[in-house]
Amino acid sequence: MATGGRDSPGPSADDAVRTLLLLMPRIAGRLKRIPIPEPLQSFSLAPRHLSLLAYLLFDGPLAVSELATRLEVAPTTVSLMVGDLSRQGVIERHEDEADRRRTIVSIAEGHRAAIEGWLANGAKAWQKALGPLTPAQRRTVIEALTVYEREVSSSG
Numbered sequence: 001m002a003t004g005g006r007d008s009p010g011p012s013a014d015d016a017v018r019t020l021l022l023l024m025p026r027i028a029g030r031l032k033r034i035p036i037p038e039p040l041q042s043f044s045l046a047p048r049h050l051s052l053l054a055y056l057l058f059d060g061p062l063a064v065s066e067l068a069t070r071l072e073v074a075p076t077t078v079s080l081m082v083g084d085l086s087r088q089g090v091i092e093r094h095e096d097e098a099d100r101r102r103t104i105v106s107i108a109e110g111h112r113a114a115i116e117g118w119l120a121n122g123a124k125a126w127q128k129a130l131g132p133l134t135p136a137q138r139r140t141v142i143e144a145l146t147v148y149e150r151e152v153s154s155s156g
Helices: 013-032 047-059 064-071 075-087 109-130 135-154
Strands: 091-095 103-107
Touching: 047 064, 047 075, 047 103, 047 109, 064 075, 064 103, 075 091, 075 103, 103 109
Parallel strands: none
Antiparallel strands: 091 103
């Protein structure tokens, strides 16, 4: 596939699809091989926990219902994950002082550094990939990945 230099208009849609279909399995394979940091290896953590922990790391303590909305899963699914991670001591739960029916979830302070380390390589890679782009180009990348994820999920 000849796409020319960085200033060329870029690949055709068909060429881009071909390239991405070949690239995505490699990316997925590498993501699955990201090692869980040593201090967290004794816990039953899986890649599905990464998004939940990332939200808590970047956005601070959140209600279970807010995590469910952000993760686009049912609140019961998040409740099960939170219960499991809480029993293992990875995260902490406490009731919301303003509304005792709500449970607020946060990363246990003793595990914060290990979780930051788990996310660091991905963050550095995205920074390198997205840093040179304009804000509009970054929005396009995010929108394209969001549409791709939605379409792949709905076509099963």
